[in-house]
Amino acid sequence: MTDQLMDILPGLRRFAWSLTQSVHDADDLLQATVERLLKKGVPEGVEVARWAYTVCRNLWIDEYRSRRVRKSVDVDTDLADAGQIDGENDVQAQMELKQVMQIMQQLPEEQRLTLTMVTVQGMSYLDVAEALEIPVGTVMSRLARARSKLVELVNA
Template structure:
């Protein structure tokens, strides 16, 4: 890789977190991504950052089902510790985040990945199109559908500003 890994790592970790919604799973995803990149290398003439995002997305798709099983086990009420009155506000924030993660997980993979790259990573439509090897118009339409779907799913929780 021409760029040092430490320059790509923070962006890759944010992207992985936006896909998984869980810091531990994001770390696992980044580690697996880096292992694949270091073992197989980056094709010549390909931007290392874009390649890292593509590999990360593909690894995540491969591991999506196992991650979802782990996530469902964590969300079961019988596995949660009892909440105290002082934890009420923190619980509300965690509950809201859980609703956002659940809504994100219901989006089709293509929409979720594009929403993550644009909203979390701050990539331009052109950069996303290049990284995912799709036309810019496809990025725009998938992003629009993802935003509308996410806002509709979040209406019962009265959230949605900034998406």
């Protein structure tokens, strides 16, 4: 399992970032996910990657709920992973990324999560459905609603 876990870490880290919108929180979430997987293992007959995404999502939901009780969640625009700013194109790209992040934050959580898993992670509808424990049709309708809302928000 350790080798399989090492193979999916980059994608799992991107997924954690897409949930948290913060480099630091994503690293913490990734660490908690890996710890949970190593401690409790993966159920028999379940693919490691799917289980890892499910565990990561569930840990984030727990954290998100506890944060919401304490205070509102702010978007961290720390783009430390983007590297040094090197010219006008990098500045423009960072500004566009910030705008996309702000627009994405306006989507309902389930739509943002589904959209991220499909578009950022490149997961199939079936994989998303299994990871989120929802029907494939629900994945498709969430994506359609998320895309429509994004178009509406961008054009506003």
